[in-house]
Amino acid sequence: MHGYVFQFRPVFLELPLLLSGALVTLHISILTLFFSFIVGTIGALCRLSRFQWLSGPARWYVEFIRNTPLLVQLFFIYFGLSQINIEVPNYLAGLIGLVVNNSAYLTEIVRAGIEAIHKGQFEAGHSLGLSFLQLMRYVVFPQAFRVIYPPLCNQFIGIILWSSLVSTIAVEDLALRGKELVTETFRSFEVYTVVTLVYVVMTLIISGILKLVGRRFFRRPA
């Protein structure tokens, strides 16, 4: 369409609306990271366990989630479960979907972190008479976390970006606010450009901060 007049002003006037959506995005992303880390750690321990009845199902869970799309998982949780009479409100469904999805990836990340620790550490811990929990808390985790931290940060960035999919199940995040704005102003180019920029700015700032924090706390031992 020749003669399309770019008008960014209407979009910028509604910036508070978009930013309220960005807050929801951050909110759900942080909660997702928190819960995914917990579930992922449990998953990793199951995976590494001697017991088949723990490691087997954990492995299948990871494989199934990692080989199916997040969008389908979200639809399944939101619509599919309701059909068999398990009602889930939309924010919760979005959160559960994101957590279930990311926990699978986090299981593998945490597992890699634990496996990276030299076997000698476990033996030394045992010979010192440490219990399983003490071993985990004082020996394994501090060291594993160094290995886990970079992929964990990457995963968090991924969570922020892919959380945009919860807009399809009516969660008022940045993406949905953008869509609403297009409905009001019919300016899809301007709106989506600005929304994308907000995502990029958020992501760059957060990943930059995480990297700085990482350098400060996780100086690799000589």
Next chain:
Amino acid sequence: MRTRGVWLGVLALGALVGSLFFPVLGHAAEAGPQMQDTLNTVVKRGELIVGTFDFFPPWGFRDAQNNLVGLDVDIAKEMAGDDVLKVKLTLVPVPTTQDRINFLLSGKIDVAISNFTATLPRSKAITFSNPYVIDGIGAIYRKDAKIKSWADLNTKKVAVTTGSTGEILLKEQAPKATILRFDQASTALLAVQQGKADAQIEDFTYTVYHAGRDPKKGLDFLKQPLAFQPYSFGVRKFDQEWLNYVNFFIYRLQQSGKMKELYKKWFNAEPARVSPTW
């Protein structure tokens, strides 16, 4: 690169904020609008591309064989048919309410025939033809929610389709209602069926149809439509010849009785008069 990323992010943020104060980005130089000539394009192409819904019985939906059928679909077939344009018909299922406008603006379809209500805000982006049928706005609600009028909705959770006339009307008439927005009417309806919403505001014929086919028999619809709305075809702006053609087609459709015939086929009832003279 990542620490540089923080600076880049701050820079971009600064640019975003700074441009708020730049009038340049607000009022770009006015360039002349280009006249569209969809009519000739369609004839030359030998193909008419019509946007309809595929989830909105009986206007546009999929039958058991997954073919796209419905009243709007039949009208589209008429338009591409031997008496009219005599071209091939391509139906493009438009996924959401808002996408009718987006698809028109981005040239994906030549005309939108999809129970499209003409409204003034929408008319700022696209052009509507004369009405071809009258419908209303209704509410479909859970029997235990006991909705009788707009006022009752103020304390309820109401599902609407983003960008629909129902959403706009709801915001005006029941401002205190809790609004749940969905991309599609079918997902909004699902929310009502699953108890996540107490009611859905949609086109009247939609509410009648779906209240009837609810398997759990727990839904009811408001017998009197809350508002009346005519449906029109949607076309692009600056497309006068195409608009004239489409309007004449609609007039012919009514005059020849074909519209009555198609309406009866899908609704089992006589259509309301759209215009005093037709």
Next chain:
Amino acid sequence: MPQYVQDSLNLYDAVLFLQGLGNTVILCLLGLGLGTLIALFVGLARASHFRWFSWPAGLYIEVIRDSPLLMQLYLVFFALPLLDLQVPILVAGVATLMVNSSAFMAEIVRGGIQSVGRDQWEAARGLGMGYAQVMRWVVIPQAFRVMVPPGVGLLIGLIKDSSVISVISYMELTRVGQILTEKTFLSFQVFGIVAALYFVLCYPLSRLALYVERRLKVGG
């Protein structure tokens, strides 16, 4: 009013599932194929020692990797046509996946090129080979080894990401799921089948990636 009720899935729906599956495969192969072509240039530029090449390439990669696929899709499909670039639905889907995968693939290409040690470069140069010859005979064959496992991983990721293309009404597998759910309201069964079909597509590829990785490690 006539009733259009469908309470269970039928044979036609099964055909639609398969069509959706096929369309997903087409979408991903085209997207990744074209994306890899772009990535070869971008990745090479990124690995280059010239700032004029590596910086713009880096910016391209960073912006794409730091924005959601959903937004990229909306920009390509709705926004671009406003600048007089008409994009049919399949092309929009392929273009979005192409651009998206090119950024991630470029990093894989860069990693592959940089994995070939300097000593290889110097040895080849010492033998009198020009830049292009070194690339063709020494670097690329070895880089290729390094690139294949993450490349397959990218393909698997792309197959899953293609589910987002459903929002522009392209008849891929997830869209088929939405259509059938709208028709029958059997979301549990429909999306269960959709998930299973994606799994059938992705799981063998992920085993293949592991196998290839193991084989290539041994090869050396």
